[in-house]
Amino acid sequence: MHIVIIGGGLGGSTTAGALRDQGFDGDITLVAQERHLPYDRPPLSKDYLSGSSSFDDDVVLHPRSWYDEQRISLLLGRRATTVDPQGRRVTLDDGATLEYDKLVLATGSTARTLDLPGADAQGVHTLRTREDSDAIQAEFGEGRRLVVIGAGWIGLEVAASARGAGTAVTVLEHEELPLLKVLGPEMGQVFADLHVEHGVELRPGVEVTEIVVDGGRATGVRLGDGSTVEADAVVIGVGAAPDLELPRAAGLDVEDGVLVDASLRSSDPDVYAVGDIAAHDHPSYGRLRVEHWNAASTHPATAAAALLGGDAAYTDPPYFFSDQYDLGMEYVGHAPQGSYTRVVTSGDVGKREFVASWLDGSGRLLAVMNVNVWEGLDDLRGYVGSQESVPEETLQVMSQG
Incomplete structure (x- = not known):
């Protein structure tokens, strides 16, 4: 049997490893669009961006020797251009084809940008790859001014790293x-107060209309009221979009992600999807697509078991984490705005040492977030x-305590 995996990030690499761990002895080919060995993405906005970790030692998932030892054919710098489910064939950007028995899609996401004048100027960045992180880090420093558009996780983590390097930071947020x-x-x-306390100029409730450009380089961001926030560089942190070009063109069932069952199997029984692109059938939350590290790291064990004929179902709740300044947090569950009735906190919110619990009207626990608290959480998380x-x-x- 030949299993082809498209996507050289955490999801793809972990799927290959899970297949070997679960006893698969056939052929595995991993197609990775980037030329780097598969690597972890969270450090790109955290430790690696701040300069406190090494790419090769701390971000790369496995050395090249691991792929050789695991008999995984690793095709770096190669892009899959088409998938033919009827012929069970993948075509690559150089015209080569790969025949498969089973296929795993782990194509991940691309950084969203903004349709604004000046968005393609020099000094305007998004964050998805190592090169993106390197380019943003090069903008940091004393006397430098960085404007971050978007106060989501990526935007706030970039802001924290920039402040740690002495950069003046303004964060613009529509909400x-x-x-x-x-x-x-x-x-x-809590996060608004955290960043203000660390010197970030946080400007919520604003509309961004233009990135001001002089000589081909960004020099500021113009707002809806006509004012301009001066900048030496701009980071657009407005989320990510799942990379669905291949599965959509292949005729798989796709909505905001590849529709898969609880075993991560798509509408084609020989094609699976893991990580950011997988909109899976969850027993507690229904149809769910999660764009966080944990999905890419935990989906593969279920997909591998199902690929090998097991009765597998993915039941883990969503999980994500963040580190900003002296605040470390973990979040387990799913409680988007409007889904919960109340939030109960335990501990000291002012000192940012607490646990927050989101509950619905029946007292059911939708999600838990621990902030600078790392023990005694098992009963609650259960x-x-x-x-x-x-x-x-x-x-x-x-x-x-």
Whole structure:
């Protein structure tokens, strides 16, 4: 059997490893569009961007020798251009073809940009690749002015790294608070206060109309009220879009992601999808697509088991983490704005040492976020996504501290 994996990021590399771990002895080909060995992306906006970690030692997932030892044919710098499910064939950008028995799509996401005048000027950046991170880091420094458009996770992490390098930072956000759609106003305010305390000029509720350009390079950002925020560089951090070109052209069922069942199998029984692009059938949350590291790292075990004939289902709740200044956090579950009734906190929010719990009207726990608290969370997390109401005493995980 020959299994082809398209996508050289965490999802693709981990799928290849999971197949070997689960006893697959056939052929594996991993097609990676970038010329780098497969690497982890979260450090690009965290430790690697701040200069505190090495790409080769800390960001690359495995050395080249690992792929050789695992008998994984790694095609670097190669792009899949078409998938033919009927012929079970993948065509690459040089015209070569790969015949497959099973196919795994792990194409990930691309950084969203803005349709604005000046968005393609020098000094305007998005963040998705190592090269993007290197280019942004080169803009940091004392006396430098960085404008970040978007107060989501990427925008805020870039802002934190830039401030750590002494850069003057302004964050522009359309909503009234950072992370509003993800965390709601209660916890969005925590991150607003965090960045203001660290010297970021946070400007919520603004409209960006143009990136001002002089001599081909960005020099500022113009707002809807006509004012201009001066800048030496601009980072557009307005989210990511799943890379669905291949599965859509191949005729797979696609909406905002590749529609897959609980085993990550697509509408074609020989094609699977993992990571950012997989809109999977979750037992607690229904149809769900998650653009976070955890999906790319945990989907592959389920997909590999199903590929090899097992009765596999992916049931993990969504998980993500962030590090900004002295704040470290983890979030488990799914509680977008409008889905919850109340937020219960345990600990000291002002000191940013607390646990926040999002509950619906029946007392069911939708999500938990721990901020600078790392122990004693198992009982509480056990209720995430459950149909059982969580006891009030369980919510107070900090009461014994």
